[in-house]
Every structure is written in structure tokens, then in C-alpha cells.
Amino acid sequence: MVANRTRRLSVRNISVVILVLVVIYALVGFVGLPWWLERVLPERLEKHMGWQAEVGDIHVNPFVMSVEVLDLDAEDSDGEPVVAFDRFYTNLGVWRLVTGVVGLQNIELEEPYIRLDLLEDYSVNFARDWQANNPPAEDAPADDSDSAEPMRLQFDRFRVAGGELLFRDFSQEAQEDFRVTPLDLALNDLATWPREDSESNYYLLAAVGSQTIEWEGDLSIAPIYSRGFIKLGGVTHTTLQHFLKPYLPYQLRDGRVTLSTRYELQSADELFLTTSDGQLDIENLGLGLAGHDDELLTADRIRVGDISFGLNSRNVSTGTLDTDGVNLSLYRDADGAINLLEPFRNEADEEPADDSSDTDMPFRWTVAGVELGNSSVNWRDEQPRTGADLSLTDLSISVDELSDQLEEPVNYKADATLGGGGRVVINGQATPAPFTLEAGIAGSDIVLAQFGAYINEAANLDVRDGSLSVDGNLDLDQQQDPLTGTFSGAGEIASLDLRLGDSDERLIGWQTLRLEPIEYNVAPARLEIGTVTLAGPTVNVVRGGDGLH
Template structure:
């Protein structure tokens, strides 16, 4: 009988349980796990991050351990979106999962969004939320219970939003959004590992492009690699680097490539870069406090060897090159330079050596080279601000740091926009602002510097070119400016005037100064030899005003240098020394607007020498000069010059020979009422000047002076000046005058020319009004006084002179012969009270006196005097004029009868 074999039940077969397990795995993997994960993911996100999460469809492949979640969204504790993804695909490692770690062999995110907030304490919102939720537990094991690693992570078309939250609650955060994000990450983990992972990142921000690759570790968080930023905007730079830059980036585009190191832990964020290359185009920088004011701009700017360390912070640049750079430099009234105002805070703080938080930026630049650039200079310290513009600037600077007191070497060259070139080399410091080195100015136009000049004079420069070479050492951080200059220079084709005058007051062809020694404060100027070629000086006298030279030598403000006010402010006067001045072919033009028409004169072909001039007592200078006055007069002068700016005594001896006097027509017409027909003027003068007080003696000789036609004059002159002139002449037809002059040169009413003319007029009037007082200088008067020669006495009723009167007439005749231009006028006179009784006494008893007897007597007396002078004493007939005879009443009955003479000029 066949034995029946009993089979095991299927449930006792291994394959059965394997099938059951497979079915359970499939049910669990495809059904239960997605259900679990759909609820567990939001729960775990809430547990470990404090976020509120939501997912769409969740699927899990139990064979490949691939998890896919669609439409994943998460919001932080404040309800703000923090993460989104269209799809999240995660391929897990089974063995590592069994060991207690989460191993994602591959993680793929499609179109994700992640918001990362950089908090004020150096953390990010992700780290903050993780530490506040996921890192909590009863022991260290709880803190590290969740560990994960990622073999490969891929982000396709994502967005990363970086927000930099300000310290204050009222300010808006700075936001940077990276779009079209492409990210690949390999071998990163939250556990310590021997080898760090790597990453590759590409993103765009509008027109800005970000590319980066390198290593990455999450435990602790650190990374190094290379980063490149292309076409970064000014808004981005202000938002993320504004607090670390001394200036605000107003506009421009920047491209930057660098190697970097980054770390983040409980100590904060550490960031360092090296081997950076930076280029900027159309860059504009502004002051943080005045963001609308552009301080500097550049068409192109490049930096090589850039290194930055956030721990400091510290910025190192090996070299900077720029083209078409423009600087707007402004020196304010307090002496502050706008370009260094932002640097002062960082420099002063860093110099203390404190490495803690809150320290200013430490920086260094190895070299700077600029070309094809411009510098606009505005100095607001002078009363009239000075504006200058340098173009085609070439500048090279040596190493510089935030230690602003350290010296920086420089080489510079530029062209003044108005004309001329400037070149310099040496070293300088930024704070305090100092310059030291060689300076060369070639054909530099002086007109733009009028603001500086008007601090010491009202002179306005119209033309002038400066050549200057030497060494300069100045310090401009405080007022007053200090420093020295030593060199030589020249000023050519100079022309300057006062603001309200049309003609130049000072001009020359060339002025050479060699050597020049100048100290800024206390101000001291020492000149060696000064050579002045073809100078022209225009001196103008206005009615009731001082000479224009007073304004030329004083500041535009009207306050003279060294005044009490300026000394009270602690500003010492300029110390000045001049060893030698040689002047050749000069000209001085003098215009006096007091007379009408104005008087003009010029001293030309002037040669002069001055030595030992100074304003330091007891220094006394000497001078000598020679020139031609108005094409005819030979003028010479020499003497001593007192210490400048003091009340010391200056002495001048002057000589003038044979000046043609028609040149003085304006003066003669205005003060005497006559033009000059001919004549020459010579004279000698001695002038003593103490302060502004002048005391002078002048000996003038008027040779063959002849007055011409009468002209209208403002001076009311009734005396016969022609007669006075004739009486003042000597036998050689000369008039000699001693004219003392004294007055205050600072007095607007005082002018040397008018004073001398008024003195001449007074002498002529005096002579004309008392003509016989001068006869003694003309002829021998014998025993007669000038008063006695003024008339002659007749016997009563007769034409016979009183005894002794004939001798008097002889003296008068001699005077007339000596002065042919003098005319004697005679009026025959008869006195009713004297001559009538005498005539009647000679009549018989039956005779009576004719009616015209007295008229006839008066006429005969005049005629007899003329006949006596002409026929007996030889006086020219043309010098004697008879007037209409006159009968006068007379007083008393006794004689004699006197006829008075009158002198006139032809």
C-alpha cells in the first residue's frame, strides 16, 4: 500500500512568510508610509523647527527607498513663508537608517524657495529655530539624536531669499533674492566626517549673476571655495556692505571674484576672502551723512589682490587702478576735507588697537594708480571761495592704511583747466592732512587763485602765469595752516586791477624770484634776488579818497594786515625779508582825477634797485631809481626805507631836471586858470615819511614859464597871476620856489600834486596882490621901501614932482627895464580940495579958473610921468599905459598930491 506524504502547510514554508513580508512591505511602503509621512512631516517640522508645514501628495517606493513629496510648504512661527517646493524627492540609504542616521543618497528639489534671515546676533533664522526646538532635550544624546547626511543634493530652478534684519524694529530689512538657482551638493552631513562635502551654485539676481563652488560642512558649518559676482548693483552693495565701507555707493556696477572661507557657530559668523579681483564701472561714491553729494566717481576702477576679513573687519587691497576718476574735494571753513571725513572715525578707532566688536574698518592699499582723471577743488576758507579744476590727472600712491597718520608716497601730474600743469612727488598723510615733497608748477594761470589773493589785497588778477619749483612741507589739518616751502619761481605776463577800475594797476613782463623761502605759520617770506622786467604801475588819485595803492596793499575785507583785530585773534603778521630787487625798463602811470580834465603823467624807462627790505626791526632798506618823466624830465631818487609796517622813518631824496611844463596843463588850468604855453620844471626834494605822516621840502625852479590862454577853472582867482609870475622871475627868467609839504598820506584829502599846486598859486597870488614888495628882488630900490615906490607926489596945482621923487622914478624905471613883461599903468589925478586953491592963488584979481583946469592938470601929470620914464629913463613906450585922468574931491587943503602906480603883466 502506497504511503501518502503529508505536506507542510504553506504558512510553515519560508517563502510563505517571505511573501507575506513582501506583501506587508508593499502595503506599508506604498500605503501606510505615505499616510504616516503626510502627518509626520508637519509634526517633525513643528517639533524640530517650530514651523507650520503642509504637503500635497506624498509617495514612497519601498524598493528604492525613494520618498517624494509634492507642494511642500512651511511657515515660521510668525506665519511668514520660509520654505516651499514644487516637489521634493529623497532617496534614502537603508543601512544608515538602520544604524540611526538619515542617509539621503540623493535629494532633489524642484523650484524650491527658502528664506534665510541674517539676524543681528550673527545667527540665521534656520539655526535659531533649530536650536530653539530641535536642539532641546534632557541630555546631549537628545541634542544629537537626529543626524543626517546627504550624498547628492540637486536644486532645480529654485529661489533663495536672503534678508539682513536691522537692529532696530523700525527699519525695513535688506532683501537679496537669488533666482534661477542651480545648486548641487555632495557628501554633506550633520555628523563629523574626515572629508568635507562639496557644492556648486549658480544664481541670478536680475542682471546680477552669482557663481560659486567649493567645499561645505554642516557640523560645524563651514565652507571654502571660490565666489564670483558679476554686475552687482549699487543697491546690493549698500545693503550688504554699507556698514563696512567708509563711503556710500551711490551708483555703479561691480564684478568680483575671490576665494573665500566661511564659518558659522555659536560665536557668530566668520568670513574671509583672499586673492580677490574687483572691477567697477560708472561708480559713484557719496558721504554716508550726505548721500546725495557725490564725492568720487570713476568710469572704470579695478582692484587686485583683494582680501577681506569680517573679523576685524579688515580690508586689504594689493593694487588699485582707475581711469576717468573724478573727485569733488571740498575744504570747509573749519579746515575739514570732505574726502577724509568718513575715514576719521575708522582711523581713530582702529589706532587704539582694540580688536573687539564695534571697531572701525581696518584697511590697507598696496598701491593706487589713476589716469585720465579730474579733481574739482573747492576751498571755502577764503572769504571768496576758491574753485579749481585739475584735468588729465595722473596719480600714483604708495601703500596706505587706516592709520591715517602714516605717510603715503605719491607721484602726481595734472593740468589746470584754466591753463598750466602741476606735478608733485613725495609723501603725505590723511589725518592730519599733510604734504611733503617736490612741487613743480609750469605756466599755471593765476586768475583762479584770486580768492586766496584777496585775503591780503583787493587786487584781482586778470592774467599771469606762474612757474614754481621747490620742496613743500605743509600741514592743513588745523587753522592756521603750517608748513614751509623752499624753491624758486617766476611770474610772467602779469596783469592785475582793482575790481572797480577798468585799467590795470599792476603789470609786468616777468618777475623772477630766486630763492624763495616761505613758512606758513607763523607766516614768513624770505626772498633772495628778485628781478622785475618791464613793470607797469598805475597810481590813481580820486577826489576825497586815498590812493588806489592803499587798497592794493590791503586785504579785500578792508582790514589791514596786522591790525588790532587780527592780532587779537592771535594771527601774527607776515615776516618779510628781501635781499635784493632789480627793476628794469619800468613805468609808473599817475592819474589824478581831482582836476578837470584829469591830470596824467608817467615815469618811464625806469631803472631801480632795492636792498635790505624787511618788516623786522631794526632792518632798514635802501633804494635808488632813475627814469624819464613825461618824455622830457630826468627823474632820480634814492634813500632809505624804514622797517615795513612800522612807524619808522624813511628818507627820500629826489631830483627832477627839465620837465616840459605843458605836461602840467591840467593842474595849471584847474588851480591857476591858465594853460602852460612853454617852460621847464626842475627841482629837488627831500621827503621824510614816518608811518603815513609826510614832511617834505621842495625847491622848484620854473624856467621860462609862459602862461597860455585862460581856461575855465573851479578855483576863484581874482589876483593877476600873470603879474605874480612876472614878478617872481629873476634876471635869468626863472622862478624859484621853496614849497614845504606836510600831511597824512592816509588822509583821503591829502595829495602831493594838488598840495604843491595850491602852494604855487598862493605864491603867485601873493606876488600879484603886493607887486611892489618884490621890486627889491628885481632892481636896486636905493633908500626907498616897496610901499614908497607905489606912488609919486606932485606939488599942489603943479605938474612938478616933489623934491626927491625923480630919484624914485629912476628906481621904478630900472625895475621896468629888468622886467619887460611888466606894464606900469598911470592915472593922472587932481584933487579938488588941494589943486583948486593952489591954481586960484596964481590968478589975478580979474581972472577966473577955467572950467576944465583940474581935468587938464590931471592929464598933464600923467603925461609928464610917462614922458619922464620914456624920454629921460629909457623905459619902453609899450610898458607905460595911461588911464583916463580923474578929478577927485580930496580931503584937506594942503598938498602934495600923490598918484599911485599899478603894475600889470602884458
């Protein structure tokens, strides 16, 4: 009896002790720890980052090992908001601690605000604030963390909802701000050590105005491995101009770019990267020159698909490059400078960059073809005395497959209407290196008056009327110096009215002049004409009082 009573008292006492410990644990967890965190968190942010922070409320549940932080706002030393969020929640997987894994089952971040500054020295504001408030100790022991095994962390579920990222770029002459909102991120089952039987997956959606980023796939940290799909949608010319300005010879003045691709990335012994199924779309492109208001090039649409790239295999291939509505405006000033080449004038005296690489593997590339339609080229020349304006409209060009095999022949075809009247069709094949060209040329009803500035430059003649038609074959070959080649065909000039530059009376004219066949050799220069047929000639010769004709 006494033993049983003693045993019951012992069990009761143990139960009371356990209950007291649970109550103390609950009080510390539910009351004490939140009170302590609300005071320590702002102090630590000020000590280690130099930020002034306020916390609305903190809740801790010691039984599920969760922490919830509400309404945090932090300002940097300049008094500008740097970090804020409405709610942060995380809970710890207790049972995984037994296996040496720190497992965070849920991490939820609602309505975060982050201000990221890229400074003039290309550092970021977070690193600057940390270094400024955490100077290295002089007697600090050497860091041997590389030899130690890193802590095993596992994130079961990570969510960012409705976030906003303000990116400010101070690295260039003019500051540019980019506000990314909404910023939604979903990441599942991510670990910091390699696991053969499991892969994490992620999804990111971010927007800068109407510009969007979509990114989804699988991700591993040790070793770094990612495979998935990424899409940049509707990226504006202002965004591209800001980031590509150091590398672009021309100004982007209009346009939107959409780029998507599948990819595989791995970083172990070496960086491995491949992309496939890429698609590039450019709409309403506009290019210009600094200091000039005129557009150099505009394009309604540029599209290329089936883009693939291999960093390690050193190759890139694309489908057909399809362009529509291209307008190129070329200009030559009185000194002979052409606007298209203006950005490269100062680079003529610079030493060429060393393109040598550590590998002897050549870079291979392939373009399935080029299709250009509904396009035009305008040419303004101020070098002749009277100035020249020429144009090609309804321009269409078709080119078959191009590749790094420059010695392979490429078939092409071009068709255009001259703005001043006439039509030209050229087709054949060419090899880029060594340069060879085979061209069938057909020109009909080409109005000569549009070339009057160049004719007047060679002689004091004014072309009032006349049209040229030509049909023949041109062969050029630059395998040896000098360039060799021949033209064979026939030509006709009809309704010619040629006058002296200071006279309104006809000097020479005819109904038709036909030359057939024509054989011209480039080097050495030689011209042979088989038959000259002239119909309805008119010649007006006047001898002046000074004896000059």
C-alpha cells in the first residue's frame, strides 16, 4: 500500500513538473521571445546594417516552431526606405534537426518592398551598408570555412506574393529607376546538398510596367544545376538602351523585344550551358544616331525562331530570320562621310581586341535563311554639286542557309522598285570567303533622270528623259588579287533626252539605242559590243562666236 501510494505520488509529481515546464516553455515562447525579438531585431539591423527599423508585431508559436513578423519598415542611413514587408512567416521542421538538417517547411513573404541600388563602382547598397558597419577584426582568425562541410538547409516551400523591387542604377551617367511589381516567386523543395532522388522546382513572375519576366523549372544548389524555361516579354527600348548603351553603336529609339528559350545550366568542374527552342520577336524597332533627329533604321517586325546555343560545344543555330517593313535611311555628307559608319570612325586607329581563347575549338553558327519583305532603302548624297536622292521601295530579299562554312555557295534573290521609276531583279549565288558572285541581273524601265546628279558630276549634262533596260549575267571572283569578273548581256536606252546643263535645247536624243551582246571584262578592263542599233537619233550642234561647239 505504501509503495503504491509512493509510486502514485511520484507519477503525479513528474506530471506536475512536466506541466510546469510546458507552461514555462509556452510563456517564454508565446510571450517572452516575441517581446525580446521586437527589441533585438531593430537593434541588430542598426548595428550590422546602419538601418533604422520598426516592427509592428511578432508572433511565435513554440509548439510548431514558427515565427511571424508583421509590418517591418527599415530605412538606411540616408533616411530612404530600403526594406519593408507586411508579413513574414516561417516554421522549422523539428524532426529533421535529428538528422542534422535545418528544414524550413514554410517561408511566406507578403507584400515585400526592396530597394536595390547599383552604385558607381558596381557594388550594391546592401554590401556597402554591411561593410561599413562590420569592419573586419585585425586579430580575426583565418577563415577555414572552405574545408568545413556547409550546413544542410532545406526549404520545403518558399513564397513571395505581391512584392515590389525598386532597382536604381547609378553606374552610368544618368540615373535610371526600374520598378518591378508585382514580384511573385514560388520555390519548392530546395536543398543545399546534392540529392539524387529529388529535384526542386520554382516559378517566378515579375513585371516592370508592361514588361514581364517568367521563369520556371528545376533547381539544385549543390552542385548548381537548373533546367527550365525563361521568357522576357515586351521589353521596351528604354530598358534595352539603358543596359546595352555601352555596347550599342546606335541609339534605340523605339521597339519592344520578346525573348523566350528553354535552357540547361550546370556549374561543377566547369560552366555548362545550353539553350533550345528559342524565339526572338522585335516589333516597331527604331534606331538612330546620337545628335541626329532622323531615324537611321526602322522595322515593323523582326522574328527568328528555333534558336539554340551551346557554350561548351561553341555553336549557335537559328531558324529563318524573318523581317518585314524595314526602312534604311542612308546619308553621305559633302565630306564623303556616311551616317551608317559614323559610330565606327573613332575606332579606326584603335588596336583590335584579342579574340584568342583558351580553346582551339572553332565557333560554329548556322542561320536557316533570311527573308526580307515590304522594305525600302533611301539614299541622300550631298557630295555631288546638286545632291542626289535615290530610293528602293517594295524591296524583298531571300537568302538560303548561311553558316560559318564561308566557302559554301549561298543562293539569294532580290527584287526592288526604284523610287524614281524602274524595277530591278537580281538572283544567283555567292560565297563570302573567298568572295565570288554569280548574279543574273534584270532591270526594266529604269528612269535615268534619277541619276542626273551623278551624270552632271561627270559632265555638264542634264538628263531630261530616258529609260534603261538591262538583262545579263555578272560573275565576280576575288580568289586572287585583283578582282576579276565579266558581264555579258544586252542593254537598251529608250526615249533619251540629253541637254547641256545651261541650255533648254536638246543636245542628243533618240528613240532607242540597243547594244547586244555586251561583253565586259573587269581586269584587265575590256569592253566588246556586238551590234549597236540606233533608232530616231537627234543631234543638235551649235558653234558659238568664239569658235567653241
